[in-house]
Amino acid sequence: MAYGQTGTGKTYTVGRLGKDDPSERGIMVRALEDILSVMSLETDGVAISFLQLYLESVQDLLAPEKTNIPIVEDPKTGEVSLPGAAIVEIRDLEHVFQLLQIGEMNRHAANTKMNTESSRSHAILIIHIQRSSRAKDESTTSLPNGTGDLFSDSLPPVLKSKLLIVDLAGSERIDKSGSEGHMIEEAKFINLSLTSLGKCINAIAENSPHIPIRDSKLTRILRDSFGGTARTSLIVTIGPSARHFSETSSTIMFGQRAMKIVNTIRIKEEVDYESLYKKVEREVDHLTSEMERQQKLKNSEKMQLERKLRESEASLNDLKVTSAVKIENIEMEKHQLECTVKTLMMDLEKEKGKNNLLSEQIIYLETSLGENKQKQLENISNTNILADKTKSDEKKIRELLRQLEDERSRSASMNDQLSVLQELSDAQSYVQANMTCELEKQLSRTTEEFTSQICSLEEKIAELISEKELVYEELKSTQEKVQQEMRHRQGLEDEILRLKQSLADNCSEESKALCGMVRSGSGLGHVPFMSKSGKSREFLSSQRGNISKIFEEVGLPNVLALLKSEEIEVQIHAVKVVANLAAEDINQEKIVEEGGLDALLSLLETSENTTIHRVTAGAIANLAMNGSNQGLIMNKGGARLLANVAFKTDDPQTLRMVAGALANLCGNEKLHVMLKQDGGIKALLGMFRSGHNEVIAQIARGMANFAKCESRVISQGHRKGRSLLIEEGVLNWMVANSSAFSASTRRHIELAFCHLAQNEDNARDIILTGGIKELIRISRESSRDDTRNLAKKALNSNQAFLEFQ
Numbered sequence: 084m085a086y087g088q089t090g091t092g093k094t095y096t097v098g099r100l101g102k103d104d105p106s107e108r109g110i111m112v113r114a115l116e117d118i119l120s121v122m123s124l125e126t127d128g129v130a131i132s133f134l135q136l137y138l139e140s141v142q143d144l145l146a147p148e149k150t151n152i153p154i155v156e157d158p159k160t161g162e163v164s165l166p167g168a169a170i171v172e173i174r175d176l177e178h179v180f181q182l183l184q185i186g187e188m189n190r191h192a193a194n195t196k197m198n199t200e201s202s203r204s205h206a207i208l209i210i211h212i213q214r215s216s217r218a219k220d221e222s223t224t225s226l227p228n229g230t231g232d233l234f235s236d237s238l239p240p241v242l243k244s245k246l247l248i249v250d251l252a253g254s255e256r257i258d259k260s261g262s263e264g265h266m267i268e269e270a271k272f273i274n275l276s277l278t279s280l281g282k283c284i285n286a287i288a289e290n291s292p293h294i295p296i297r298d299s300k301l302t303r304i305l306r307d308s309f310g311g312t313a314r315t316s317l318i319v320t321i322g323p324s325a326r327h328f329s330e331t332s333s334t335i336m337f338g339q340r341a342m343k344i345v346n347t348i349r350i351k352e353e354v355d356y357e358s359l360y361k362k363v364e365r366e367v368d369h370l371t372s373e374m375e376r377q378q379k380l381k382n383s384e385k386m387q388l389e390r391k392l393r394e395s396e397a398s399l400n401d402l403k404v405t406s407a408v409k410i411e412n413i414e415m416e417k418h419q420l421e422c423t424v425k426t427l428m429m430d431l432e433k434e435k436g437k438n439n440l441l442s443e444q445i446i447y448l449e450t451s452l453g454e455n456k457q458k459q460l461e462n463i464s465n466t467n468i469l470a471d472k473t474k475s476d477e478k479k480i481r482e483l484l485r486q487l488e489d490e491r492s493r494s495a496s497m498n499d500q501l502s503v504l505q506e507l508s509d510a511q512s513y514v515q516a517n518m519t520c521e522l523e524k525q526l527s528r529t530t531e532e533f534t535s536q537i538c539s540l541e542e543k544i545a546e547l548i549s550e551k552e553l554v555y556e557e558l559k560s561t562q563e564k565v566q567q568e569m570r571h572r573q574g575l576e577d578e579i580l581r582l583k584q585s586l587a588d589n590c591s592e593e594s595k596a597l598c599g600m601v602r603s604g605s606g607l608g609h610v611p612f613m614s615k616s617g618k619s620r621e622f623l624s625s626q627r628g629n630i631s632k633i634f635e636e637v638g639l640p641n642v643l644a645l646l647k648s649e650e651i652e653v654q655i656h657a658v659k660v661v662a663n664l665a666a667e668d669i670n671q672e673k674i675v676e677e678g679g680l681d682a683l684l685s686l687l688e689t690s691e692n693t694t695i696h697r698v699t700a701g702a703i704a705n706l707a708m709n710g711s712n713q714g715l716i717m718n719k720g721g722a723r724l725l726a727n728v729a730f731k732t733d734d735p736q737t738l739r740m741v742a743g744a745l746a747n748l749c750g751n752e753k754l755h756v757m758l759k760q761d762g763g764i765k766a767l768l769g770m771f772r773s774g775h776n777e778v779i780a781q782i783a784r785g786m787a788n789f790a791k792c793e794s795r796v797i798s799q800g801h802r803k804g805r806s807l808l809i810e811e812g813v814l815n816w817m818v819a820n821s822s823a824f825s826a827s828t829r830r831h832i833e834l835a836f837c838h839l840a841q842n843e844d845n846a847r848d849i850i851l852t853g854g855i856k857e858l859i860r861i862s863r864e865s866s867r868d869d870t871r872n873l874a875k876k877a878l879n880s881n882q883a884f885l886e887f888q
């Protein structure tokens with residue numbers, strides 16, 4: 084602060100620009116020059132406000148249209164702020180010159196007798212400095228209560244400083260300075276504020292319990308700049324002339340009193356909630372996108388696994404079929420071979436029989452040959468006997484002849500008898516010789532015949548034996564082949580068993596139980612977007628997996644065709660299957676492509692059945708989770724149809740589904756106007772009549788979605804004006820019910836409040852409906868830090884709310 088008699092050089096000391104000559108620069112420029120030289124404009128921030136206090140009114144020297152700026156004192160910290168004043172971020176020294184020049188031009192100056200350029204106002208330059216303290220020293224960081232533990236490393240603490248450079252208006256006696264008229268008024272105010280400053284300094288210096296801060300605006304503005312935790316420097320300027328003895332002495336006394344003040348300097352370090360909020364928001368966005376990416380990755384991995392499983396099942400089946408065919412072929416071959424072997428064995432047996440027969444024949448022939456030989460020998464011995472007999476007969480004849488001769492006389496006929504006998508004997512010899520020859524010939528022929536027969540039989544036997552050996556060899560190799568094939572088949576069966584086992588291991592007991600449930604058609608009505616526990620999510624995903632299998636087997640077009648069935652039960656089952664399929668991102672595109680969305684909307688329009696309404700709304704809610712489907716649903720009149728169902732039914736489960744679908748559509752700012760025109764918002768709010776907690780939770784979610792997206796669009800400058808939600812009368816409802824429901828519903832209502840409050844055009848309605856009280860309550864009592872900060876941000880940034888704080 085520069086204090087002193089008019090014309091003694093306060094402005095010269097403090098406010099000279101010295102643009103071209105640095106040696107002429109005053110404290111304001113030098114201070115900013117110093118600060119800029121040690122700050123990093125990337126991580127730190129320097130901003131200025133330039134004000135003047137003129138006739139007890141605070142005016143912005145950088146935006147002169149802003150007058151009567153209120154002075155706000157934080158009752159807890161004692162910190163002073165001027166919320167209406169412009170705070171301009173400084174880029175460089177050139178920027179500083181520009182701003183100070185603007186300020187100088189706007190400063191009220193009037194000629195006085197004593198100083199042709201006398202300043203008739205107190206000029207206050209406030210330099211706001213914000214510096215990241217992390218780089219400085221993390222270990223010395225002291226954070227506000229509780230937050231240190233909560234955010235630890237991720238918290239961005241900042242050192243905040245405020246430098247005030249005050250060029251006080253000149254202190255002078257009215258008579259001496261020659262002030263008159265309006266100037267007397269000015270001088271009165273100047274003296275009043277300076278007197279009040281002097282009183283405060285006296286009181287602080289004397290440790291008085293009462294410090295008359297509130298006596299003037301000057302002391303209110305400077306409240307946190309002297310006698311407290313700030314460092315204060317006072318420059319007193321005097322005129323060395325004896326004429327000014329009295330002013331000089333009072334100025335020096337003032338300075339002397341000021342020197343008695345003891346300050347306790349404290350570093351102000353705070354959490355930068357705004358950048359923390361942005362950081363957390365960025366992290367949440369990052370985590371959300373990461374989660375979505377992971378989910379997509381998981382889905383595609385799951386799909387790949389499922390495809391591989393299907394492929395391995397198919398190849399297993401192929402393998403089974405091929406091996407069954409092979410085994411069948413082998414068995415047929417084996418059977419044929421066995422038949423061939425049997426036939427060959429029978430042939431062999433026959434040949435053996437023939438062989439035996441031949442052997443018997445040979446034996447027989449040999450026996451008969453022996454017999455013939457015997458007979459021949461017998462014949463020969465008979466011939467010998469006959470010869471012996473003949474010899475004895477001849478002896479007898481000769482005896483007889485001798486007797487005859489002896490008795491020649493006795494009879495001539497005896498001679499005749501002898502000759503006959505002789506002839507008989509010759510004939511017998513001849514016959515005998517012929518017979519013997521014939522028998523010998525016959526024997527030799529038979530022997531030759533048998534010999535050749537035996538030879539051919541032996542050849543045949545040798546042939547058969549070699550043939551048998553060949554067959555045996557073939558049989559042996561076939562048996563080996565069969566055994567090999569059997570081993571191969573066993574291997575395949577083991578592989579099948581192993582795959583089945585691994586399949587069984589991959590399926591949890593729960594999912595096995597579910598297969599039964601899904602096939603029997605029970606449990607399909609649950610719409611996944613509202614699943615509550617992790618277990619039920621697993622349960623559902625397993626259930627959906629099974630439904631997907633059914634869907635693959637049956638085919639989507641067939642399932643969709645069933646939506647048009649005459650039979651209501653069939654329709655219900657079909658819509659349940661479609662609702663469950665729609666819960667999976669990967670199915671949604673196919674469902675929409677195949678006309679599933681049209682079929683569902685037509686069902687919603689034409690059916691009178693409550694179950695169909697409930698499940699169809701659930702299916703649409705699932706499709707409405709996906710941004711690309713939301714526009715389609717709206718363009719096909721989905722919001723209007725959902726609104727019709729909402730007005731017609733009182734069934735809480737149906738209302739829950741309809742509210743869920745509309746809440747999802749609320750999250751797309753491009754559809755807001757159409758949603759309102761189609762009666763979607765009215766229907767959403769109208770469902771509150773059900774009084775059912777889960778329906779109300781969806782309504783609150785929808786409002787929070789809507790308000791958040793709308794606030795984003797408005798902050799980006801794409802739209803202006805009052806909220807569409809407020810036009811539908813949502814504020815009264817929110818004010819009446821903000822603290823009436825479950826924590827999650829309350830949180831959604833609070834969020835909706837905070838987002839609506841960010842828009843200045845909503846301020847009037849928020850104030851008129853009493854929503855401002857609710858907003859203040861949220862800023863203080865909300866259970867969540869981010870919601871509290873959002874409410875505070877709205878309260879601080881929205882001009883209309885300032886006077887309520």
Ligand SMILES: Nc1ncnc2c1ncn2[C@@H]1O[C@H](COP(=O)(O)OP(=O)(O)OP(=O)(O)O)[C@@H](O)[C@H]1O
Pocket residue numbers: 087088089090091092093094095096198200201202203251252253254320
């Ligand atoms: N140290 C100095 N060297 C040269 N000129 C000076 C010096 N101090 C002040 N002056 C000149 O004296 C005149 C009055 O100074 P200045 O306007 O700074 O006084 P002031 O105390 O601010 O007056 P007021 O209270 O009326 O605004 C100016 O013309 C200024 O240039």
